[in-house]
Amino acid sequence: MAPMEKSKAMKRDSLATARLLSEALPLMQRYDGAIVVIKLGGNAMSSASAMDLFARDVVMLRQCNVNPVIVHGGGPMINAMLDKLAIETEFVDGKRVSTPETVEVVEMVLSGKVNKNIVQAINRQGGKAVGLSGKDGDLIVCKKADGDLGMVGEPTHVNANVIDSLNEGGFIPVIAPIGTGKNGETFNINGDTAAGAIAAGLNADRLLLLTDVEGVKDADGDILTNLSAKQVIALTKDGVIAGGMIPKTQTALDAINGGVRAVVIMDGRAPHACLLELFTDYGAGSMIRA
DSSP: OOHHHHHHHHHHHHHHHHHHHHHHHHHHHHTTTOEEEEEEOGGGGSSHHHHHHHHHHHHHHHHTTOEEEEEEOOHHHHHHHHHHTTOOOOEETTEEOBOHHHHHHHHIIIIIIIHHHHHHHHHHTTOOEEEEETTGGGOEEEEEOSSSOBSBEEEEEEOHHHHHHHHHTTOEEEEESEEEETTSOEEEOOHHHHHHHHHHHTTOSEEEEEESSOSOBOTTSOBOOEEEHHHHHHHHHTTSSOTTHHHHHHHHHHHHHTTOSEEEEEETTSTTHHHHHHHSSSOOSEEEEO
């Protein structure tokens, strides 16, 4: 490309960027001071470049006076460590049975390596991230979930003061889904469940569930961009929402019932997914409201 043509192309790109920022202003004002809980799944952390891109977007949200709260999973990393330690994993209806031995590994992986990798990625981009688990400050108090899943926890209380204090200090909380029992037990919590409970405990404006699918689909395979809670219930009853999407939509319904304004199920592998959802009219994934 000739120098003159290159200069014109750069000017066009700069004008496009300025126009996008200008168009985003009303939405930035809309989320000024809002709490946005983001559930980051293990598949969304599959590469260093994807992690850095996500971290950069989170720092931008904080710079725009949005209060992002990150709750992460780490299933692939847990599986890899269990295999490395030759610890057999039992599943019931597709859910991991958390024996005391398994919970030790889960806590080590999630509260240790995975959590700190996310914290470091955010800090590299200029943010101030703080890593913690649901055990810190009794952030997530649990009871034992029903069924035969062992030490799997069901959140009963979220100590919002812990997160509020970090938000007020300009920090970005990064939370591993490990909870505590009233008698000091350690519980493994499903990442989506933990994110939903935290979002409800904070009365968050948004809960963004970053997954490896584009959103909720109808019977023809098209993405449903806007859904009411009643529509979700009806689609589940009709079998349109099925399989692995059911626990995610149930998390969304529980969060909305707990006071969250809206939940978005979206593809966390898509570049700038959170910014697209919050700061553009285009949005991303499937939004579920009351």
